[in-house]
Amino acid sequence: MAAIIKKELVSYFKNPIGYIVIGAYSLITGIFFVISVISNMQTYMGTYFGTYMYFANLILVALISFKFFSEEKKNGTDTLLLTSPVKVSGLVLGKFVSGAVIFTAATLVNIIYVLLICMFGTVYTGEFIMQMLGSLLIGYSMIAVALFISSVTDNQIGTVAATSAVLLLMFIIDSISRLLPPLIGVPLSYLSLYSRFSDFAIGLFNPAPTVYYLSVIAVFLFLTVRMIEKRRWA
Amino acid sequence: MKKNLKGKFKYGALSVSLTVFVILAAVLLNVAMGVLDSMFDLSADFSMIQTTKIDEVSEAFIDEFNQSGLHVEIIVNGNESEFKKASYDAQATDSGTVSNVFSARRYTYELLQSFLSKSDNIEVHWIDIRYNPQFFKERGITLNDTTFITVYCPETRRSFLIDESVFDDNEYIGLERRIDGGIKNVTSEGMRTIGVIRDHGESITSYLWDLAELNGYNVEFIDLYDTEEISDDISFLIICNPTVTYSSEDIKKLDAYLNPAVKGERNDGDRSLIVFADSDMPQNPLLEDYLSTIWGIRLGSYNVFDPDNSSTVLNVNEPFLRVEYTGSGPSTAIAGTLAEERNYLNLTLGKARNLELTFETNSDGVQTTSLLRTISDDSFGKQIGSVQIDSSNFRDVTREDSDPTGQMTVGAMSYKQGSYDNGDEYGLTSSNVLVFGSTSLMDTYYLSNMAGNTSATSEYMLSMLAFLSGNENVVKIIAKSLISGTLEFGSDVMTVLISSLVIGLVPIVCAVVAVIRWRKRKYL
Numbered sequence: 001m002a003a004i005i006k007k008e009l010v011s012y013f014k015n016p017i018g019y020i021v022i023g024a025y026s027l028i029t030g031i032f033f034v035i036s037v038i039s040n041m042q043t044y045m046g047t048y049f050g051t052y053m054y055f056a057n058l059i060l061v062a063l064i065s066f067k068f069f070s071e072e073k074k075n076g077t078d079t080l081l082l083t084s085p086v087k088v089s090g091l092v093l094g095k096f097v098s099g100a101v102i103f104t105a106a107t108l109v110n111i112i113y114v115l116l117i118c119m120f121g122t123v124y125t126g127e128f129i130m131q132m133l134g135s136l137l138i139g140y141s142m143i144a145v146a147l148f149i150s151s152v153t154d155n156q157i158g159t160v161a162a163t164s165a166v167l168l169l170m171f172i173i174d175s176i177s178r179l180l181p182p183l184i185g186v187p188l189s190y191l192s193l194y195s196r197f198s199d200f201a202i203g204l205f206n207p208a209p210t211v212y213y214l215s216v217i218a219v220f221l222f223l224t225v226r227m228i229e230k231r232r233w234a
Numbered sequence: 235m236k237k238n239l240k241g242k243f244k245y246g247a248l249s250v251s252l253t254v255f256v257i258l259a260a261v262l263l264n265v266a267m268g269v270l271d272s273m274f275d276l277s278a279d280f281s282m283i284q285t286t287k288i289d290e291v292s293e294a295f296i297d298e299f300n301q302s303g304l305h306v307e308i309i310v311n312g313n314e315s316e317f318k319k320a321s322y323d324a325q326a327t328d329s330g331t332v333s334n335v336f337s338a339r340r341y342t343y344e345l346l347q348s349f350l351s352k353s354d355n356i357e358v359h360w361i362d363i364r365y366n367p368q369f370f371k372e373r374g375i376t377l378n379d380t381t382f383i384t385v386y387c388p389e390t391r392r393s394f395l396i397d398e399s400v401f402d403d404n405e406y407i408g409l410e411r412r413i414d415g416g417i418k419n420v421t422s423e424g425m426r427t428i429g430v431i432r433d434h435g436e437s438i439t440s441y442l443w444d445l446a447e448l449n450g451y452n453v454e455f456i457d458l459y460d461t462e463e464i465s466d467d468i469s470f471l472i473i474c475n476p477t478v479t480y481s482s483e484d485i486k487k488l489d490a491y492l493n494p495a496v497k498g499e500r501n502d503g504d505r506s507l508i509v510f511a512d513s514d515m516p517q518n519p520l521l522e523d524y525l526s527t528i529w530g531i532r533l534g535s536y537n538v539f540d541p542d543n544s545s546t547v548l549n550v551n552e553p554f555l556r557v558e559y560t561g562s563g564p565s566t567a568i569a570g571t572l573a574e575e576r577n578y579l580n581l582t583l584g585k586a587r588n589l590e591l592t593f594e595t596n597s598d599g600v601q602t603t604s605l606l607r608t609i610s611d612d613s614f615g616k617q618i619g620s621v622q623i624d625s626s627n628f629r630d631v632t633r634e635d636s637d638p639t640g641q642m643t644v645g646a647m648s649y650k651q652g653s654y655d656n657g658d659e660y661g662l663t664s665s666n667v668l669v670f671g672s673t674s675l676m677d678t679y680y681l682s683n684m685a686g687n688t689s690a691t692s693e694y695m696l697s698m699l700a701f702l703s704g705n706e707n708v709v710k711i712i713a714k715s716l717i718s719g720t721l722e723f724g725s726d727v728m729t730v731l732i733s734s735l736v737i738g739l740v741p742i743v744c745a746v747v748a749v750i751r752w753r754k755r756k757y758l
Contacts, residue, residue: 013751014755015751015752016748016749016752019745019747019748019751020745020748022744023743023745026744027737030736030738030739030741034733034736034737037721038729038732038736042721043721044282046337112739116732116735117721120723120732124281127281127282130280130281178316190261198319198320199277202340203280203281203282204280206276206277206278207276207277208267208268211263212264215264219256219257219260222253222256223253226249226253229249
């Protein structure tokens with residue numbers, strides 16, 4: 001697994017691609033931060049983390065998903081990977097961890113924003129830490145979903161498009177579920193990554209949404225392992 | 235071939251079963267967490283305004299309420315799950331733009347959960363009023379179009395409506411206090427009534443009335459012309475900066491209102507007249523004469539200045555004058571915790587005029603005392619009208635040799651005690667007259683805890699009403715700030731600079747590193 005992580009990270013940071021992804025993400029989050037925090041002249045960042053960051057994370061994960069399994073297929077290195085002595089679970093976890101590292105590195109940009117804000121107003125550290133934690137959990141869940149999509153699609157553009165569409169659906173499904181009768185609406189709302197984020201956005205730590213995000217990660221990683229296993233023995 | 239197919243089927247069935255099992259386990263785990271979350275409060279609150287916690291004032295008040303044994307229903311016009319999930323709300327600003335603020339709906343939900351956890355005598359109902367008119371009819375509640383929350387007490391059958399505008403000025407009282415106040419209002423026994431005279435050009439727009447209602451008082455407006463006798467139900471009569479002269483008939487009504495309590499005829503309870511008169515008030519000869527001759531308090535002819543204790547706040551067009559409590563018995567009692575040595579908090583007024591005490595005690599048994607005065611010995615007075623006062627020049631007005639100097643009284647009280655004996659009952663009652671040389675004490679701006687203010691003015695006014703009611707130990711429901719920290723960039727240029735840094739800094743650094751990486755790869 002360590003070898004996979006190393007290979008992935010090297011491929012990101014020895015090339016300009018990793019820096020371009022982080023730079024693009026920073027540009028988007030910077031604009032969102034100015035719109036939602038600086039222009040309001042308030043230090044409250046619940047809106048920024050609560051809604052804007054979902055879309056920034058969505059774009060970031062879609063960009064990262066470009067390099068998951070579909071790139072291996074495009075380059076023809078998937079056969080090499082699948083026949084290597086690495087376990088499939090190790091392979092999937094390696095891809096996930098490397099994606100998570102890129103994601104974490106990109107989201108650290110928020111610390112720079114907060115340090116700047118600290119110079120002109122009071123930032124509530126506990127609230128910010130919860131917002132960052134929630135943002136990371138939602139991001140990791142998105143990566144797990146993207147990894148699964150990447151394992152079932154054959155080309156990179158398809159992966160990016162499908163990842164964006166699914167993550168967007170996971171955002172709007174919350175609003176849709178509220179319009180439906182509870183019998184359908186409540187189970188449907190479980191598919192919404194966004195609906196569980198509100199606690200973190202306002203600075204609460206609640207085990208229930210934390211467990212939800214962790215189980216989304218676990219389920220999609222498991223499904224990815226099953227898909228790769230299926231392909232390996234097909 | 236057959237064996238291979240059998241193996242594939244076996245593997246497929248195992249794989250599907252395992253997948254179903256994992257998904258089911260995840261669903262069950264989440265359902266269990268949801269149930270646990272609804273049964274126990276599992277969350278830890280790191281939020282700026284401590285969303286899930288009520289403060290010590292509310293806690294003290296709920297303890298007081300729990301002891302009463304009464305019950306209260308808090309009826310919210312809304313859907314519980316929507317309130318529970320909200321993280322922010324859009325709010326229109328004064329400039330017409332929309333800014334996103336901490337979710338009032340989510341705050342409402344969490345706040346009510348806190349109230350529920352502190353009292354078994356509180357119930358919360360989430361009701362869509364469109365589909366449940368009967369719910370309100372049964373309770374005899376008449377709603378407004380803008381009702382957001384109704385507080386209802388089944389025992390007293392009284393209700394208190396909280397308007398949806400409660401979050402418009404969220405730096406004033408806040409929902410938490412309105413719920414406290416609503417509970418107090420619907421459960422209070424023997425509510426006292428404040429009468430506000432309004433037909434002599436008085437200033438009657440004040441947040442003080444809201445504050446009083448939230449603290450268990452009734453507020454009534456009185457037209458003196460149409461009133462033969464001021465009702466016995468009025469415990470406090472307020473006159474604020476009248477612009478129309480009081481006639482001798484009016485003065486007789488005031489005197490009749492103040493006197494029964496000390497004539498030994500009946501027990502009407504204590505009576506109090508509170509007059510606010512700042513330097514804008516036109517001369518009102520009979521009223522001023524009545525206050526000065528009978529009650530020993532004369533309205534002075536000077537605006538007071540105390541440069542050492544004056545300030546102005548950026549973007550606020552109000553002057554601030556810090557004054558102190560004089561230390562006399564009534565002054566200290568009215569100031570309550572504000573005057574305690576370790577927590578001493580000066581009262582902040584706007585512009586103020588001086589007051590003079592014409593006697594200490596007179597032959598009728600009226601005693602006078604000063605309540606509030608300027609702090610510095612270098613304070614001085616300027617003849618009213620000689621200087622136009624605003625926030626820009628308040629600190630810069632200089633003393634001239636002809637100006638009176640020294641600490642100046644800006645709040646005073648006189649009182650007269652008497653006994654009553656109607657055969658069945660014997661006791662003491664008191665008539666009180668309080669005069670303040672500033673209308674700031676009932677000015678909405680000063681009663682709020684907006685920029686530059688503390689909650690001292692609200693607290694002082696509530697202490698005063700409690701003291702005059704002889705009920706000083708009640709919990710005072712005063713403003714609580716809901717607003718988050720503000721960003722002070724100082725200038726538009728700085729705002730643009732910081733915005734540019736936020737947007738551009740990291741992308742530029744990343745672009746530079748990416749170019750360096752690309753060039754290194756190119757020449758490898």
